[in-house]
Structures are given as C-alpha cells and as structure tokens.
Amino acid sequence: MEIKDVVIVGAGPAGLSAAIFTSLDGWDTLLLEGEWVGGQAAIAYTVMNYPGFPPNDGAFLIENLQEQVTSPPPKGVGAEIRQEKAIKIDTEKKTVITDENQYEAKAVIIATGSTMQKLGVPGEGQFVGKGVSYYAKRDYEKFSGKKVLVVGGGNTTAKSALLAKTKAEEVFLIHRRDSMRAYPTMVRRLQKANVDIRYNTELKEIKGDGTVKRAVLFDNKTNEEKEVPLDWIIICVGTEPNTKLAEESGLAVDESFVKVDDSMMTSKQGIFACGEITGCDNHLVSCASDGATTGMAVSEYLALEKVKKGEMFKGAINGKYADEYLQILKEG
Numbered sequence: 001m002e003i004k005d006v007v008i009v010g011a012g013p014a015g016l017s018a019a020i021f022t023s024l025d026g027w028d029t030l031l032l033e034g035e036w037v038g039g040q041a042a043i044a045y046t047v048m049n050y051p052g053f054p055p056n057d058g059a060f061l062i063e064n065l066q067e068q069v070t071s072p073p074p075k076g077v078g079a080e081i082r083q084e085k086a087i088k089i090d091t092e093k094k095t096v097i098t099d100e101n102q103y104e105a106k107a108v109i110i111a112t113g114s115t116m117q118k119l120g121v122p123g124e125g126q127f128v129g130k131g132v133s134y135y136a137k138r139d140y141e142k143f144s145g146k147k148v149l150v151v152g153g154g155n156t157t158a159k160s161a162l163l164a165k166t167k168a169e170e171v172f173l174i175h176r177r178d179s180m181r182a183y184p185t186m187v188r189r190l191q192k193a194n195v196d197i198r199y200n201t202e203l204k205e206i207k208g209d210g211t212v213k214r215a216v217l218f219d220n221k222t223n224e225e226k227e228v229p230l231d232w233i234i235i236c237v238g239t240e241p242n243t244k245l246a247e248e249s250g251l252a253v254d255e256s257f258v259k260v261d262d263s264m265m266t267s268k269q270g271i272f273a274c275g276e277i278t279g280c281d282n283h284l285v286s287c288a289s290d291g292a293t294t295g296m297a298v299s300e301y302l303a304l305e306k307v308k309k310g311e312m313f314k315g316a317i318n319g320k321y322a323d324e325y326l327q328i329l330k331e332g
C-alpha cells in the first residue's frame with residue numbers, strides 16, 4: 001500500500017486545479033485518471049470562454065495544464081498522474097483502490113465529473129462505437145463521405161455538428177424543441193455551414209446490421225414517424241454526474257450531486273469533492289475554480305490535522321503558518 005498526502009480521483013479541470021493548490025503547499029499529491037487526462041475539457045473543440053485563453057482547442061488548454069501539474073518546480077508543481085481507474089474508496093480508512101494498486105491518503109478528493117447522457121432509445125447501446133458516439137471529436141476523422149446525424153440543442157451539439165461538417169458529406173441536426181439552446185452566433189454558424197437543422201424532431205430508434213444504417217425520427221408537431229438512411233449518429237443531449245463511485249463508497253448524494261459543506265468536505269471526514277459531481281456549473285472556468293477552492297480547503301485540513309497531533313509541517317499553508325494554526329486551536 002502506497003501512502004500519499006492527497007489522492008485525487010479524476011484528472012479533469014477540477015481535479016487538476018485542486019492538485020496545483022495542494023502541491024504548491026507541499027503535500028505529496030497523486031491524481032488517478034481512468035480514461036484520458038483533461039476529462040470533458042480535452043475533447044472540447046474551440047473553447048471560447050476560458051479567461052486568458054483566446055479561442056482555441058480544449059486539448060491545447062489541457063496540455064498546458066497537465067504540464068503545469070506534473071512538471072517539477074519551477075516549471076510546474078510536481079504532482080503525479082497515474083492512468084488508473086479508482087474502483088473503491090474506503091472512506092473510513094481513506095484508502096483508494098484501483099485495478100492495480102491500493103493507496104492510503106490523508107485526504108481524498110473526488111473529482112469524477114460527468115459523462116454524456118444516454119438517450120435510452122432502442123439500438124443505442126448496440127451500436128456504440130459502431131456508428132453511435134457521444135463525442136464528435138473522438139470520431140470525426142472517420143466521417144469522410146458519410147451522412148451524419150447530430151442530436152441535441154446546446155452549444156456542444158452545435159460545435160459537434162460544425163466539426164462533423166469539416167469531414168462529412170452531409171450533416172443534419174435534430175432538436176426536440178422549436179429553437180436551439182445554443183448561442184445565436186452558433187446557430188448562425190450552423191446555417192452558414194449548411195447544417196440542416198430540423199426542429200421538433202426526436203430520435204426514436206437506431207437500426208443497422210453490424211453498423212448504423214438508419215434512424216427512426218419522430219416529428220412531435222405532426223406526430224409523423226419516418227426512417228432515414230445515415231451512417232453515424234452523435235448524441236449530444238447533455239451530461240450526467242458520475243456519482244457512482246461516491247455513492248458506492250457511502251457518501252451522501254443530494255439531487256444526484258455529491259453533497260459537500262462550505263469547505264468542500266463530503267459527508268465523511270477527510271473526503272472532499274469538487275467539479276461537476278458536486279453540481280458545479282458545467283463550465284471549465286467554474287470547475288477549475290471549484291478545484292482550486294477544494295485544493296486550498298484540503299491543504300488547511302491537512303495542516304490542522306498535523307497540528308492537532310502536535311506535528312509540525314514545512315512551508316506556508318495558504319499564507320498561514322503552523323503557529324497561527326496553534327493559536328486557532330487554543331482559541332477553540
């Protein structure tokens with residue numbers, strides 16, 4: 001069993017930002033990532049709303065962030081990222097179990113984010129990876145000469161359709177309402193790129209033989225159903241928080257988000273959570289900020305735990321020093 005000061009589960013914007021703050025305060029920090037570093041942000045196309053980052057690819061932002069997190073000082077903060085999926089957390093012992101290892105931590109941060117929401121229509125599960133996907137950026141290179149359907153009405157849906165259009169022969173977008181939720185500029189870009197937008201239309205079923213061949217669409221104004229031939233479907237109807245690990249570990253969950261108090265601590269002592277699983281606004285800047293707040297809170301918690309045991313620690317903790325903590329303790 002390896003011992004760490006802080007183990008962070010999930011290396012998306014929230015987990016990576018938390019690691020910056022715990023590492024800068026001198027705590028030995030390990031991030032565990034089950035899929036790809038950067039989470040949803042790594043597959044965001046043109047990020048237009050991150051302060052100090054002129055519109056560019058999300059992967060570029062994450063590349064810089066990963067370098068900052070893992071490079072030793074002075075270039076970065078020297079935290080470690082390991083490609084391991086956490087399968088269990090013992091919230092009493094503060095141990096994190098992965099397929100390969102077990103870690104004991106003084107504090108654990110859960111930052112498992114969200115995954116793309118499923119529609120639950122017949123054929124969806126059967127054709128995932130065979131013509132059904134949730135992230136255009138991971139598949140669009142395969143769209144040359146293909147007819148692609150994009151489902152949803154938000155900015156991510158619009159960006160998926162625009163990306164698909166760079167390769168596909170034909171892209172059409174369906175949305176169950178009579179207008180898009182996406183920014184008006186995004187809708188204008190879709191129109192300019194000749195993406196065929198069909199409102200009041202729902203996906204009812206996906207059909208094929210090995211790969212996707214057809215989709216059954218339903219017009220919810222006329223109640224008409226029709227089958228259309230196509231090659232690929234990108235489902236982009238929002239995200240759902242990844243709370244399974246937290247719930248199975250016995251942490252309190254409220255309205256499908258992990259419950260945290262003002263210091264970002266969950267219902268268990270020393271187990272913290274941040275980012276989209278806590279209900280944070282679904283934006284990069286919000287999740288990075290939430291992670292930073294959590295990193296600082298964890299740092300204070302660890303310092304206080306040391307002082308309570310009569311141990312000293314090196315360095316400044318958020319600008320405070322050990323004697324100030326002792327004073328806080330004396331004052332009760």
Ligand SMILES: Cc1cc2nc3c(=O)[nH]c(=O)nc-3n(C[C@H](O)[C@H](O)[C@H](O)COP(=O)(O)OP(=O)(O)OC[C@H]3O[C@@H](n4cnc5c(N)ncnc54)[C@H](O)[C@@H]3O)c2cc1C
Pocket residue numbers: 009010011012013014015032033034035036037038039040041042043044045046047048049050084085086087111112113114115135156242245274275276277281282283284285287
């Ligand atoms: C296609 C797309 C485009 C977007 N574009 C923008 C944009 O332009 N601007 C913007 O502000 N926001 C955008 N967003 C939203 C933004 O990316 C998210 O709000 C942000 O990434 C959430 O951060 P997070 O760290 O909370 O979670 P996530 O980014 O979801 O990261 C969570 C990480 O935890 C990992 N994980 C989960 N379970 C485990 C486990 N058991 N063990 C180990 N690791 C685990 C996941 O693999 C993932 O890497 C976009 C999202 C998508 C999907």
